Amino acid sequence: MRTNRFLVGAAALVLALNSAGAGLAKDKKAETKADNPAVTFNKNPYPSTYRPYPGQPVLITGATVFDGKGGRIDGGAVLLKDGKVVGVGGSLADLAVPADAVRIDGTGKFVTPGIIDAHSHLGVYPSPGVQAHSDGNEATAPTTAEVWAEHSVWPQDPGFSRALANGGVTSLQVLPGSANLMGGRSAVLKNVYARTVQGMKFPGAPYGLKMACGENPKRVYGGKGRMPSTRMGNFAVNRATWIKAQEYRRKRDAGKLETRDLAMETLAGVLDGEILIQNHCYRADEMALVLDMAKEFGYKVSAFHHAVEAYKIGDLLKQNGVCSAVWADWWGFKMESLDAIPENAGILYKAGACVVIHSDDANGIQRLNQEAAKAQGDARRAGIDIPDAEVIRWLTLNPAKAIGVDQQTGSLEAGKMADVVLWNANPLSTYARPEKVWIDGALLFDAADPKRRPVSDFELGQSGEGDVK
Amino acid sequence: MIARRLIAPRLIAAALLASAAAAPALAQDFAVTNATVAIGDGSAPIPNGTVVVRGGKVVAAGAGVAVPAGVRVIDAQGKWVTPGLVVAVTDLGLRDVEAVDDSNDTEAGKSPFSAALDIAAAINPDDMPIQISRAGGVTRAAVAPLDTGTIFAGQGAVIDLGADPDAVTAARAFQYVELGEQGARKAGGGRVAVQAALRNALAEARELARRGGGQGADPRLQDGAPERPGDALLNRFDAAALVPVVQGRQPLYAHVERAADIRMALNLKREFPALKLVLVGVTEGWMVARELAAAGVPVFATPLNDLPDRFEQIGATQSNVGRMARAGVKVALGAFFDQPRYAPQYAGNLVALTRLPGASGLDWGAALAAITSVPAEVLGQGDRFGSLKPGRAGDVVIWDGDPLEAGSGVLRVFIDGVEQPLANHETRLRDRYKVPTEGSLPKAYEW
Numbered sequence: 001m002r003t004n005r006f007l008v009g010a011a012a013l014v015l016a017l018n019s020a021g022a023g024l025a026k027d028k029k030a031e032t033k034a035d036n037p038a039v040t041f042n043k044n045p046y047p048s049t050y051r052p053y054p055g056q057p058v059l060i061t062g063a064t065v066f067d068g069k070g071g072r073i074d075g076g077a078v079l080l081k082d083g084k085v086v087g088v089g090g091s092l093a094d095l096a097v098p099a100d101a102v103r104i105d106g107t108g109k110f111v112t113p114g115i116i117d118a119h120s121h122l123g124v125y126p127s128p129g130v131q132a133h134s135d136g137n138e139a140t141a142p143t144t145a146e147v148w149a150e151h152s153v154w155p156q157d158p159g160f161s162r163a164l165a166n167g168g169v170t171s172l173q174v175l176p177g178s179a180n181l182m183g184g185r186s187a188v189l190k191n192v193y194a195r196t197v198q199g200m201k202f203p204g205a206p207y208g209l210k211m212a213c214g215e216n217p218k219r220v221y222g223g224k225g226r227m228p229s230t231r232m233g234n235f236a237v238n239r240a241t242w243i244k245a246q247e248y249r250r251k252r253d254a255g256k257l258e259t260r261d262l263a264m265e266t267l268a269g270v271l272d273g274e275i276l277i278q279n280h281c282y283r284a285d286e287m288a289l290v291l292d293m294a295k296e297f298g299y300k301v302s303a304f305h306h307a308v309e310a311y312k313i314g315d316l317l318k319q320n321g322v323c324s325a326v327w328a329d330w331w332g333f334k335m336e337s338l339d340a341i342p343e344n345a346g347i348l349y350k351a352g353a354c355v356v357i358h359s360d361d362a363n364g365i366q367r368l369n370q371e372a373a374k375a376q377g378d379a380r381r382a383g384i385d386i387p388d389a390e391v392i393r394w395l396t397l398n399p400a401k402a403i404g405v406d407q408q409t410g411s412l413e414a415g416k417m418a419d420v421v422l423w424n425a426n427p428l429s430t431y432a433r434p435e436k437v438w439i440d441g442a443l444l445f446d447a448a449d450p451k452r453r454p455v456s457d458f459e460l461g462q463s464g465e466g467d468v469k
Numbered sequence: 470m471i472a473r474r475l476i477a478p479r480l481i482a483a484a485l486l487a488s489a490a491a492a493p494a495l496a497q498d499f500a501v502t503n504a505t506v507a508i509g510d511g512s513a514p515i516p517n518g519t520v521v522v523r524g525g526k527v528v529a530a531g532a533g534v535a536v537p538a539g540v541r542v543i544d545a546q547g548k549w550v551t552p553g554l555v556v557a558v559t560d561l562g563l564r565d566v567e568a569v570d571d572s573n574d575t576e577a578g579k580s581p582f583s584a585a586l587d588i589a590a591a592i593n594p595d596d597m598p599i600q601i602s603r604a605g606g607v608t609r610a611a612v613a614p615l616d617t618g619t620i621f622a623g624q625g626a627v628i629d630l631g632a633d634p635d636a637v638t639a640a641r642a643f644q645y646v647e648l649g650e651q652g653a654r655k656a657g658g659g660r661v662a663v664q665a666a667l668r669n670a671l672a673e674a675r676e677l678a679r680r681g682g683g684q685g686a687d688p689r690l691q692d693g694a695p696e697r698p699g700d701a702l703l704n705r706f707d708a709a710a711l712v713p714v715v716q717g718r719q720p721l722y723a724h725v726e727r728a729a730d731i732r733m734a735l736n737l738k739r740e741f742p743a744l745k746l747v748l749v750g751v752t753e754g755w756m757v758a759r760e761l762a763a764a765g766v767p768v769f770a771t772p773l774n775d776l777p778d779r780f781e782q783i784g785a786t787q788s789n790v791g792r793m794a795r796a797g798v799k800v801a802l803g804a805f806f807d808q809p810r811y812a813p814q815y816a817g818n819l820v821a822l823t824r825l826p827g828a829s830g831l832d833w834g835a836a837l838a839a840i841t842s843v844p845a846e847v848l849g850q851g852d853r854f855g856s857l858k859p860g861r862a863g864d865v866v867i868w869d870g871d872p873l874e875a876g877s878g879v880l881r882v883f884i885d886g887v888e889q890p891l892a893n894h895e896t897r898l899r900d901r902y903k904v905p906t907e908g909s910l911p912k913a914y915e916w
Contacts, residue, residue: 127776162775166787215568314905331808331895332598334568341895347902362776370814370875377876381869382899424824430817430875433825448826459777463728463756463784468827469775 038257041265043274046150048201050190052440057081057098060422063106068113068396068411072389078111080418083441088412104436110426112392113412114170114191114419114439116399117365118278118325119305119358122160123153123174123189123197127362127458137177138184142221142228143241145209146262147184149174153197156457159362162469164191165445165453166366168421168434171202173403175305178212178280179220181228181238185266186210186278188403192439193454206404208302209270211238213281213290214336235289242297245271276302276404282336284309291320303356303402308340314351323354323402327364328374345372345394346379349386356402357394368395373428388428417441496525496886500536501867504545509552509841509856511834520550522863525886530857543867543881551837551872552857553608553630553864553884554812555844557769557803558645558722558749561599561610562592562628562636576616577623584670584714585689585706586623588614589640594633598808600893603630605810606872606879608864609638609855611803611848613645613722613749620652620666621645624710625722627848629864631884641687642848643720643747644711649730649781660730671741673703674711683712717743720849722769724749724804727781728756735764747847749804752782755789758796767847768793769803772815790819790839791829801844812840817873836873862886 058080065076067088079086079095087095124136135152138144153174163169169191176183187197188205213234222229228237245267251257252268269275277294281287281304294301303323304310308331310317310324317324329342345355357372359365376391400410409417418441425432437445446452450466459465499522506518508530519534520527528537536542565572574591577583592612593599602610608630614623627639647655648663656662677683680695688709701708713719723734725748735757738744748754748768754761761768770793774785793800802815816839822830831839838856845855854862863886870877882889901915908915 127778128780128782129778130780158777166775311902312905329808329810331601332566335566338566338894339898341898341902343899343903347899347905351905362778363773366773366775367814367818370818373875374814377870377874377878380876381878382903428876430814430873431821431824433821450827459783462777463753464786467784467786468788468825469786 036255036257038260039252039255041260046198046201048203049196049198050192050194050201050203052083053192053442053444055080055083055418055438055441055443057101058104058438058441059092059095059097059101060104060106060111061092063109063111063422064426065111065412066389066392066427067413068393069413070390070393072387076111078412078420080420080438080441083418085412085414085416085418085420087414104422106422109435110423110432111412112168112421112423112427113396113410114421114437115168115368115395116403116410117163117169117172117359117368118303118356118399118402119360120163120172120174120365121177121360122163122172122362122365123155123157123187124149124176125362126154126157127159137179139177139179139220142180142217142226142237143182143263144180144184145182145241145264145266147176148187148207149176149185149210150187150197150201152176153187153189153200155194155197155200158456158459159365160191160193161454161456162362163365164437165447165469166433167368168423168427168437169365169368170419170421170437170439171400171405171409172365173208173278175208175210175278178210178216181212181217181234182241182267183210183212185275186403188405190439192444193456202405204405204408206274206276207266207269208276208278208403209266211277211279213279213286214283215334216280231286235293238293239296241267242293246297270299271297273300278303278305278403280305282306282308283339284312288313288316291316291322302404305358306337306360308337308344310353311341311344311347312339314348314353317348318351318353321354323356323398324348325356325358325399325402327360328357328371329378342374342378343382343384345375346382346384346386349379349390350384354398354401355394356399358399369427369432370430373430376428388426391428496863497541497888498523498537498539499541499543499883499886501543501545501550501865502536504548504550504867506530506857507549507551507834507837507872508858509837510858511838511842513834514549518550520857520865522865522883522886525863527857527859527861527863527865529859545867548880549868549870549872549877550857551606551866551868552841552855552861553866553882554606554809554840555609555848555855556602556607556809556812556840557611557801557844557848558613558625559610559809560615560806561602561612561630561809562594562596563588563612565597575614577614578616578618580617581704583617583619583623583707584621584644584703585710586614586617587641587687587689588612588623589626589637592626592628592636594628594631594636597894599630599636600632601895602809603632603882603889604879604891604893604896605808606866606868606882607809607812608866608882608884609845609850610809611642611844613643618655620647620655620663621670621707621711622647624719627850629884631887632890638850641719643722644714645722645749646724648723648725648734649727649750650779651724664733667737668740670703670707670711671715673697673701673708674715675741677708678712678716683709688712715741715743717745720745720747722747722749726750726752726779728753728784730781731757732760735760735766738764751793752789753784754798755786755792756784758793758798761793762797767799767801769801769844769847771804772802773818787818787822788829791822791831794831794835795829799843799847800839801847802839803844813872813877814875816840817875820873833873
């Protein structure tokens with residue numbers, strides 16, 4: 001059955017090529033670069049319809065403020081208005097406070113930018129995790145750069161609400177899985193329920209392309225008797241695909257494209273610098289090879305994801321300006337995770353490389369702050385002292401940078417999106433939970449108000465609807 | 470508690486064995502002074518406390534405890550001391566790398582045996598997860614066989630995580646059975662099939678016992694087994710292994726999540742009154758908390774499930790543990806198969822819930838107890854380890870801060886009074902790569 005499906009796919013491809021050839025013969029003379037659909041196509045055919053929800057101006061005073069870019073203000077004030085951060089300061093005198101502002105006494109509490117997860121599968125592997133919901137891996141060919149995660153995201157995944165209420169997550173990058181060398185485009189979302197995925201899409205966020213090193217692609221395709229079945233096969237398929245993408249781009253720029261090709265459009269977008277590479281890669285040696293492959297074909301890796309051995313090559317990662325999106329201490333679940341160490345983030349930080357704490361998990365996304373705290377503690381015991389405010393950057397501005405939205409969110413700076421969490425204690429404590437979460441200035445979670453807790457369609461009418469989760 | 474009674478004779482044997490082999494030879498009398506001492510019995514931590522361990526056992530712990538003359542003193546400098554962590558329903562000792570099948574003994578799906586499988590024989594005390602869990606303060610664990618071709622997974626063991634060859638404290642400590650969605654798959658599809666498989670198995674075991682079979686310390690090994698009915702479905706080993714279960718001499722750990730499945734499990738006791746049930750997972754336990762409490766059935770609850778990951782977990786909430794505990798259910802944390810060293814973080818999250826409007830959690834003392842004394846009690850080992858009460862094993866962990874805080878870590882670990890090595894694959898890599906760049910020789914020469 002599996003073989004049949006592949007044969008059908010191959011046959012369809014041949015047909016597609018044939019019909020493209022026929023079209024070419026007919027239209028060649030009439031076609032110019034200006035009206036060539038392979039060149040002039042709409043790059044944003046499923047545009048974001050997300051609009052910030054209404055919010056009142058909010059003034060938080062007397063709180064410990066971590067601004068997301070490494071700064072800490074004790075007894076600080078934060079003013080939000082019209083969906084934006086107006087200002088952050090040590091006193092009210094710094095801020096022009098509107099008369100109608102909701103005033104919140106933040107004494108003993110903490111304020112951070114909204115938490116950002118650079119690696120989530122919410123929506124594409126939603127709860128309940130039944131086969132009918134398994135929409136994260138188009139595991140039918142080793143490169144599927146043509147698929148887009150947003151076409152799989154189920155906006156009613158109950159996991160979005162848990163990430164908001166327990167984790168203070170306001171933005172996330174939803175990635176295809178890692179079965180494929182090139183798994184498809186990511187979707188960057190605001191963590192706001194909507195009837196459509198377009199209603200969740202982060203306005204103006206770039207796409208990412210998920211790539212994967214190592215065990216998964218070679219296992220999935222080697223197991224089917226197909227290439228790649230080895231790590232060298234992984235690279236060969238990747239390089240052959242990049243060569244095609246370069247050729248496609250040359251033809252495009254020369255006005256010689258004959259037809260659209262979804263996969264090649266994505267790969268050309270990477271080579272154009274418009275689409276960011278998000279590369280699942282565990283081992284240090286493979287990351288180093290990927291960095292050379294990126295140079296070979298002229299693209300940049302935005303972040304290595306999982307990167308459990310990043311600590312071995314912190315210097316190289318710093319030099320190449322690549323972020324490492326890591327867990328605190330996942331270990332030993334597969335061969336390529338055997339050299340994971342809890343000091344990974346700390347050693348990377350000391351090397352001056354960009355650290356991002358990610359989840360890859362519907363439970364972990366609810367405790368990214370605790371993951372960061374664990375990494376900080378393990379670093380401290382290894383003699384690397386990292387201030388809280390720097391650690392908060394691993395959950396806010398750094399992931400924003402890795403997914404390309406750091407100009408809009410990720411730190412508490414005037415003019416940026418008012419994506420803000422008020423915590424009932426230091427978020428690097430296990431005992432801390434979000435008290436209130438604002439997204440673009442709208443209060444979308446309030447621990448004290450059961451009605452400010454989203455309940456997905458799936459949970460309506462079922463046990464525990466609206467329960468504290 | 471009931472289980473303790475039946476395991477006791479075996480325990481004594483195991484303890485004697487341990488004394489012959491390792492513990493007393495290395496066990497040192499010591500006192501930890503100037504510590505924040507958490508006994509692990511549910512009480513609040515005690516500042517400026519002392520713990521005294523002699524002959525491998527706790528002699529005294531608390532405030533105003535005198536240090537006997539001649540005992541080595543460890544000044545904790547205000548740091549925290551707890552009993553070693555006890556984590557139940559793990560796969561410790563059964564694998565090195567989960568996804569590397571050759572290193573993984575958690576599955577026996579093609580074996581002709583199921584209930585008869587005895588995990589004790591497979592425990593590898595040198596495996597990396599044991600070393601890494603030990604460095605995380607875990608000193609005792611229950612190891613469950615996880616995956617066979619039937620609803621019965623076989624017989625689990627209680628182990629210690631000491632760096633010595635004698636890992637197994639209690640072999641054949643419990644039988645493990647899948648009664649929910651996973652069980653349905655194993656039984657041939659659907660909960661109806663689970664019910665038939667379960668009842669038939671227990672009935673065959675009862676019949677075997679009636680004919681005098683399945684007795685002795687390891688019922689499988691009995692010679693001259695009696696004749697069985699011609700239509701028996703279980704092989705003789707599996708049937709014999711279930712005799713102690715149906716007679717209540719060996720607890721039956723049943724994995725259930727859905728409220729209805731929990732009720733079904735509790736109802737089993739009507740047909741098989743001697744069953745000593747312990748429920749595992751129990752995501753929807755809060756929905757039947759009163760019935761659980763009334764039945765006196767303890768649970769190993771997966772701590773923070775709050776997603777309807779499966780249809781049998783629709784009512785999942787992090788408040789599950791707190792609500793069950795409030796209703797009087799004996800709740801230990803367990804059955805999280807990621808890493809046992811996460812136990813304190815999970816317990817800390819239950820404390821966090823006490824500060825969240827509408828949520829239920831555990832106070833600090835109860836949260837620590839849920840990963841120390843309570844699991845020890847459910848395992849039937851409460852008088853042997855799991856707290857710093859006098860007479861308990863000298864399982865002592867010194868932490869650099871509040872152990873339930875994610876940022877805290879382990880400084881020293883003692884098991885049966887023996888200080889344990891904490892170096893492992895992770896720490897060795899850390900030491901090598903603290904400075905990642907290579908020096909005058911490759912990294913392979915730095916060790």
